[in-house]
Amino acid sequence: MKPALLLILFSTSVLTAQSASDTPAKIYSAGPDVTAPELLPHQVSQPYVNDHCTGDQQGKVTFSLIVDANGEPRNVFFLHPLGADLDVLALKHVTEDHFKPGTLNGQPVAVAESLDVSVRTCLRDEKDARGQARMVLHLAAEPEQELKPPVDPPQQVVLVSGNGVTPTPEEPNPLVYKVGGDVKPPHYFPPSTDEMRFARGLLDLGDYKVSVLVDRNGMPSSIRILDSAQPGKEQQIARIMSVWRFRPAMLNGRPVPARTEISLRFTMRGR
Structure with missing residues (x-):
């Protein structure tokens, strides 16, 4: 049987947050x-x-x-x-x-x-x-x-532009937020059939833990492998995560960049 992505869990982000000072x-x-x-x-x-x-x-x-x-x-x-x-x-x-x-x-x-x-x-x-x-x-x-x-x-x-990660004249020192309190965590969009097929071709059965920075457009970047069921699969996991999309972390209704951890489990279909 082919492996399938069974479980995806989010934990809190790990970097510092700052309250918005701009006028809504x-x-x-x-x-x-x-x-x-x-x-x-x-x-x-x-x-x-x-x-x-x-x-x-x-x-x-x-x-x-x-x-x-x-x-x-x-x-x-x-x-x-x-x-x-x-x-x-x-x-x-x-x-x-x-x-x-x-x-x-x-x-x-x-x-x-x-x-x-x-x-x-x-x-x-x-x-x-x-x-x-x-x-x-x-x-x-x-x-x-x-x-x-x-x-x-x-x-x-508060109205914002840009991805909140790349420095701009308006935001020369962008911040990454910490989930908690008023900062709501990012949520992934369920992987498509093509993404699942792509992942099955790259990863073996087992558990994987990944840290990813989700910008305020919902794009992933700066992907880090925290724990892998199969050592040496870091590049494969990064390739899989690069096409994932998210609803970004939200602070009082506005999207903000946040780093979050994702746990993935690949198991046999039907198990």
Whole structure:
């Protein structure tokens, strides 16, 4: 029988937290008195690729976000990821979006929304800076996007941008939070069938314990192996975890980066 992923458990994160000092903004939902934001034409950061490509892939990713009073996407995280590299391209596209902001009595306000992003991609053989050939995933066409009503929108929240891990001019010293109190832990999206098949091809039966940093978009990074049933499987586990997606840790309704530990158990099907 083939091994299956039976159990996934989260424990508390391990790094220091800091309370937010920024002023929360009131968050609205579109309705009788509040107009909904509107997507503006996308400014493409790189040309779409549809020639000399192989491995056409497509899918739909859904995000939660807040469109602020300036029409910028804030507090972006996954609601329904694909669990593949298509998520990365969809996320990049959304964070580069610009909107006509929603209004209340004619004045721009922050409005919560969900956003469906349908992407089509392909692989192209390219050379890196060292002249080594590699396959690079590109958008083959402009993604189709559709704004929808929000899911569990906060009434007020500190508006943030970026993943909360990479230093920016606004956050030169980003912090990783500790789960507990007002900081709610990150939650994984159940692995897809393809992810399960991929994992079964790489790992043996047994227990594995992993530490992972989940950024505020819900992307994993800085994966560490704490305990492994099979020594020498560190690279395989890191490859598996790299395509997992999460609902990020939340602090008073806003996503924050947090490190968490995950226990995985692979056993025979039906046991």
